[in-house]
Amino acid sequence: MSSVAPAELPIGKALADGEAAELAETQPGSKAARVKKRLTSRTATIVSLVIAVLWTIPTFGLLVSSFRPAELINTTGWWTIFQNPGFTLDNYADVLFSSSSSSPQLGAYIVNSIAITVVATLITLVFAAMAAYAFAWIKFKWVNWLFIFVFALQIIPLQMSLVPLLQIFSNWLRPMQAWLHDIVPIIPEQNYLPLWLAHAMFGLPLAIFLLHNFISDIPADIIEAAKVDGATHGQIFFRIVLPLATPALASFAIFQFIWVWNDLLVALIFSGGTQDVAPITQRLAEMAGTRGQDWERLTAAAFVSIVIPLIVFFSLQRYFVRGLLAGATKG
Amino acid sequence: MTTADLLGKILQVVMGLAVFAAVVGLLIFFIDKAPKKGRDYWQLALFLLPAMLFVVIGLVYPAIRTSLLAFQNNSGEWTFDNFIWMFTQPAAIRTLINTFIWVALAPIISTAIGLAYAVFIDKSRGEKYYKVILFMPIAISFVGASVIWKFVYEYRSGDREQIGLLNAIVVAFGGEPVQWMQTDPINTILLIVIMIWIQTGFAMVLLSAAIKGVPSEQVEAAQLDGTNAWQRFRNVTVPGIRGSLVVVFTTISIATLKVFDIVRTMTAGNFDTSVVANEMYTQAFRASEVGRGSALALILFVFVLPIIIYNVNVLRKQREIR
Numbered sequence: 097m098s099s100v101a102p103a104e105l106p107i108g109k110a111l112a113d114g115e116a117a118e119l120a121e122t123q124p125g126s127k128a129a130r131v132k133k134r135l136t137s138r139t140a141t142i143v144s145l146v147i148a149v150l151w152t153i154p155t156f157g158l159l160v161s162s163f164r165p166a167e168l169i170n171t172t173g174w175w176t177i178f179q180n181p182g183f184t185l186d187n188y189a190d191v192l193f194s195s196s197s198s199s200p201q202l203g204a205y206i207v208n209s210i211a212i213t214v215v216a217t218l219i220t221l222v223f224a225a226m227a228a229y230a231f232a233w234i235k236f237k238w239v240n241w242l243f244i245f246v247f248a249l250q251i252i253p254l255q256m257s258l259v260p261l262l263q264i265f266s267n268w269l270r271p272m273q274a275w276l277h278d279i280v281p282i283i284p285e286q287n288y289l290p291l292w293l294a295h296a297m298f299g300l301p302l303a304i305f306l307l308h309n310f311i312s313d314i315p316a317d318i319i320e321a322a323k324v325d326g327a328t329h330g331q332i333f334f335r336i337v338l339p340l341a342t343p344a345l346a347s348f349a350i351f352q353f354i355w356v357w358n359d360l361l362v363a364l365i366f367s368g369g370t371q372d373v374a375p376i377t378q379r380l381a382e383m384a385g386t387r388g389q390d391w392e393r394l395t396a397a398a399f400v401s402i403v404i405p406l407i408v409f410f411s412l413q414r415y416f417v418r419g420l421l422a423g424a425t426k427g
Numbered sequence: 428m429t430t431a432d433l434l435g436k437i438l439q440v441v442m443g444l445a446v447f448a449a450v451v452g453l454l455i456f457f458i459d460k461a462p463k464k465g466r467d468y469w470q471l472a473l474f475l476l477p478a479m480l481f482v483v484i485g486l487v488y489p490a491i492r493t494s495l496l497a498f499q500n501n502s503g504e505w506t507f508d509n510f511i512w513m514f515t516q517p518a519a520i521r522t523l524i525n526t527f528i529w530v531a532l533a534p535i536i537s538t539a540i541g542l543a544y545a546v547f548i549d550k551s552r553g554e555k556y557y558k559v560i561l562f563m564p565i566a567i568s569f570v571g572a573s574v575i576w577k578f579v580y581e582y583r584s585g586d587r588e589q590i591g592l593l594n595a596i597v598v599a600f601g602g603e604p605v606q607w608m609q610t611d612p613i614n615t616i617l618l619i620v621i622m623i624w625i626q627t628g629f630a631m632v633l634l635s636a637a638i639k640g641v642p643s644e645q646v647e648a649a650q651l652d653g654t655n656a657w658q659r660f661r662n663v664t665v666p667g668i669r670g671s672l673v674v675v676f677t678t679i680s681i682a683t684l685k686v687f688d689i690v691r692t693m694t695a696g697n698f699d700t701s702v703v704a705n706e707m708y709t710q711a712f713r714a715s716e717v718g719r720g721s722a723l724a725l726i727l728f729v730f731v732l733p734i735i736i737y738n739v740n741v742l743r744k745q746r747e748i749r
Contacts (some may be wrong), residue, residue: 207436227478
C-alpha cells in the first residue's frame with residue numbers, strides 16, 4: 097500500500113502505512129473503507145503542509161532579508177533573492193558592534209537581557225521551591241487555604257500591579273539604588289534591582305503551583321526516613337527535595353527564562369529605558385517605532401533578539417513541553 | 428558599551444547573586460535553629476516568608492490599591508468619572524470594542540487551526556518536525572513577532588516595488604497597495620493574525636498530547652462500527668479531549684485579553700487599534716491619568732474573572748466524572 101502513496105509527501109505515506117497496519121488487525125479486506133481513508137489523509141497532508149509553510153514564511157523572509165544589503169532590502173522583495181542576489185553580514189555587524197550614535201548598539205542590551213533574565217529566574221525558582229516545600233511537607237492547619245490563595249493570585253493581571261508597585265519602588269527602592277551607587281560608583285543609579293524583584297513577584301504564583309504539584313509527589317517515606325536520621329528541614333530541602341525536583345525545576349526555569357527574556361511591559365515600566373538597564377525587547381520595540389523604515393537594521397536586530405530564546409527552546413524543548421503540559425492541564 | 432560599563436554590569440549580577448545567596452543562607456540558618464516549641468510552625472513560616480513577602484508587595488497590595496485608584500481622580504477625590512469616561516468617550520469605547528474583536532477571533536481561530544493540524548499530523552512520519560514549525564513562534568517574543576509581521580505588512584507608495592509580502596501579493600493580483608496598519612478596520616484584523624500565529628502552536632502541542640491520550644480501543648470500536656474519519660473525530664476524539672480544549676481556549680482567551688506588546692510595537696494604539704491593556708499603559712504611564720489607567724486594569728480583571736471561573740468549573744466536573 098505504501099507504494100501507492102505519493103513519494104514526495106512523506107507524511108501521507110506514513111499515514112497510509114500506519115492505517116494499513118491498523119486495518120490488517122481490525123477489518124481485513126474492506127477495500128472501500130481503505131480508499132476513503134486514503135483520500136482524507138491526502139487532504140490532511142496537503143492542509144498541514146500549507147499551514148506549515150504559511151507559518152514559516154514570515155520568519156523566513158525576515159531571516160533572508162537580514163543578510164541582504166540595505167539598498168536591496170529597500171528596493172526589492174526578499175522573494176526575488178535569486179534575481180537580485182546579494183549577501184552581507186554588515187547588518188549584523190552594524191547592530192551589534194558599531195559604536196556610532198545612530199546604530200542600535202545592541203551589545204549592551206543583550207548583556208542587560210542576560211543579566212535580568214538569569215537572576216530573575218534564579219530568585220523565582222529558589223523562593224518558589226522553598227514555598228512549595230513548605231506547602232507540601234510541613235503540616236499546618238491553614239496551609240491549604242494559604243496555598244489556594246497563592247494559586248488564585250494568578251488571576252490578577254499584571255496591569256493591576258503596575259501603578260502601585262512603581263510607586264512602592266520609587267519611594268523605597270530608589271533611595272537604596274542611589275545609596276548603592278554612592279558606595280560602588282561603578283553601579284549605575286538605574287540598575288537591575290527593580291526588574292529582578294518585579295519579575296520574581298509576578299512569576300511566583302505559577303512557579304509555586306507547578307513546583308508544589310511535583311514536590312508533593314515525592315514519596316513521603318524518603319522525607320520521613322531523613323527526618324528519623326536527624327536531618328533538619330534545611331538539610332532535607334537542599335539534599336533531598338531540590339535534587340529530586342530537578343526536572344520540574346528545569347521545566348519552570350525554561351518557562352521563566354523565555355517569559356522574562358520576551359517581556360516588554362515590565363521592562364517599559366521598571367527599567368527606565370537606558371542602555372544601563374533596558375533589555376533587548378525594549379530596544380527592538382523602540383526601533384520598530386522610531387526607525388520603522390530601517391529594515392536592514394530591524395531585520396538583523398529582530399534576529400539577534402530572538403536567537404537566544406530559540407536556542408534555549410530547541411536545546412531544552414522536552415522540558416519545555418513537559419512543563420507546558422503540566423501547567424495547563426492541571427491549572 | 429565600554430569595558431567599564433560591562434564590568435559594572437557583571438559586578439551588579441555578582442553582587443545581586445551574593446546578596447541573594449546570603450539571604451537564603453540566613454533563612455536556612457534560622458530555620459534549622461528554630462525554637463523547639465512550635466518548631467514546625469516557625470519553620471513553615473520561614474520557608475514561606477520570602478515568597479509571601481514578594482507576593483503581598485507585588486500582587487496583593489497593588490491589586491487592592493489599583494481597585495481603589497480606579498475610583499479616584501487625579502487629585503484623590505472619590506468619583507466614577509474614570510468609568511464614565513471609559514463607557515462614553517468614543518476613543519475609549521473603541522478600545523473596548525477592539526478588545527472584544529480580539530477575544531472573539533484569536534482564541535477560536537488559534538484553537539481550530541491548532542486542533543486541525545494536531546489531528547492531521549497525528550502518527551504521521553516527521554510529526555516532530557511538523558510540530559516544531561508551528562511551535563517555534565512560542566519562543567519568539569511578541570515584539571520579535573511584531574517586527575516579523577511588520578515586514579510582511581510593509582507598504583511602499585506609488586510605483587515603487589513592494590517589499591512587504593502582503594502588498595506584493597495584492598499588486599500581483601492587480602490590486603492597489605494598501606497602508607495596512609493605517610487602514611481601519613483591517614489593521615486590527617491583521618494584528619490579530621500575529622496573535623494567532625503565536626498562539627496556534629501552543630494549542631497544537633496541548634491538543635496533540637490530549638489526542639494521544641484518547642484510548643485507542645474507543646477509536647477502533649468506532650472503526651468497527653463503520654464510522655468515517657469525520658464521525659470518529661466528532662464523536663470520539665472531541666469528547667475525549669474536551670478538558671484540554673477548554674484549557675487551551677481559555678488560556679488563549681486570557682492571553683488575548685491582556686495583549687499589549689503587539690499593539691504597542693505595531694501601532695502604539697494609533698489608527699483605532701488600541702486595546703484595553705495598551706490603553707491602560709498609555710493612560711497610566713504616558714498621559715499620567717492614573718485613575719483611568721487603574722479603571723482599565725480593573726476592567727481587564729473583571730473580563731478575565733468569568734473565563735477562569737468557567738475553566739475551573741469544567742475541570743472540576745471532568746474530575747468528578749472520572
